[in-house]
């Protein structure tokens with residue numbers, strides 16, 4: 117199958133599972149308008165994150181890499197009234213666009229964005245979190261994994277985006293791909309986790325979603 121066939125199946129899935137959503141559409145538009153990279157998760161992937169958050173009854177979520185708050189919105193929408201999502205974002209510009217989008221989504225009372233390099237802001241955080249979504253700079257994924265294990269409650273979920281990288285992790289050459297291969301190996305062998313990886317296709321290129329349950 118070709119990329120265009122995968123995209124058309126994503127269109128089919130969106131027609132089934134993703135209602136028209138002016139709030140999410142505005143968030144996507146803001147990403148382009150602000151000249152930010154359009155590397156947010158796809159709609160059906162956002163829905164998948166949301167279903168996984170529901171599955172663990174998430175009350176406290178940590179997201180590493182917020183961009184314009186697109187995946188953040190999917191996740192924060194299923195938090196209970198007293199729930200919280202903490203987002204870590206390196207770029208002050210991305211953080212301010214995300215804050216405006218989350219306010220428009222009516223989620224500003226539930227989402228707190230901390231600006232700075234996540235490797236420095238993570239050690240300041242206290243758990244427990246029910247779900248961590250890792251989606252920032254790929255070279256630091258091994259560091260983010262160790263901090264995520266520390267911060268996640270037993271039975272909680274650690275998710276990692278982009279862990280297949282068009283298949284490049286199979287024979288990694290670039291530094292980021294070598295780091296992602298290391299992340300996958302750590303995920304597979306860590307005694308504190310029960311983990312797997314799903315390959316993903318669709319409107320985004322061939323990639324993968326890591327799913328780990330904290331023991």
Ligand code: SAH
Pocket residue numbers: 155156157180181182183184185186187188204205206207210232233234235251252253256
């Ligand atoms: N989760 C978002 C997409 C995140 S894109 C979504 O699906 O909607 C990756 C984000 O990670 C970018 O906004 C980038 O600025 C941020 N980032 C890059 N390096 C980082 C770092 N060292 N610490 C925290 N965030 C970082």
Ligand code: DHB
Pocket residue numbers: 155156157251252277278
């Ligand atoms: C790309 C996609 C992502 O989901 C991400 O987090 C970073 C980069 C990309 O397609 O380049």
Ligand code: MG
Pocket residue numbers: 155156157251277278
């Ligand atoms: Mg990503």
